[in-house]
Amino acid sequence: MSVGLVARNKGGQIILDMTSSISQNVGSVVTNGGNGAIQVPLPPPGKTAYFIVAPLVDMNRSKGKLPGVMLSGSTLSWQYSYDGNGWGFYSANCEIYYGYY
Template identity: 60%
Template structure:
């Protein structure tokens, strides 16, 4: 296996081992504050898909809400859900990054 390994000179303890699976971002999608879904590429054999959600607006503490995201095979879907009895809540525009590790 090719990679980088950094060990402590005195103890020989491995500090960094970049021969392990490192995450690879494949793409991203902006939610535009709306529910939605997309198809994403399947990860290479032996790898696992992942996603992460980053807000593109100020969430103003608890008022801006991120979507709930579900990754099922090659289907990535998201939906906003919050208590509408209150005031001031909004569906925050977010970017969902997806990839594999």
Template identity: 50%
Template sequence: MATGLEVYGSDGRLLVNMTMSISQHQGDVVTNATGGAITLPDIPAGKRRFYIVVPLVDTQQWKGKKPGVTISGNTLSWQYQHSTWFGQFSANCRIYYGYY
């Protein structure tokens, strides 16, 4: 049984306790529709990084392309790879990052 904070749903189901891995947002970056990289802050020992890419423009269904993102050590980098055929374009995006 966990000690400390525990949160239960109305159905009695445990939703959160202090031993669960809950995500922690550390920051975000706007891509300006070009490739790039930033240095991330350190994370606590035993935690894992995550990122979420959110378009800031209308992607016009399949034409607007989000960047590919990689994290290596404390570096988050993103790169756009697509053709310009049929009006494809690099979509300006915000990349949220953190750890859990």
């Protein structure tokens, strides 16, 4: 049995179904182009944590690199890594959003 809201039009067609998991954004952090880590709240019981990395610079016109992000328990960490033999690469400033669904 699902719990939530289901709205139907006059013909009985479902126009809104809020019985499925909907994400809840909890917060975000800006990397400022450097490695780092923060503590984030654990998701409520039965929910799954997530994160999304969004660049704050134009990635198409440069050689900016996004960080690798890891979520372990309540620690959200990120680290920039790229081939040191090349040139022109830089750590792109990003915002990491985190939450649960």
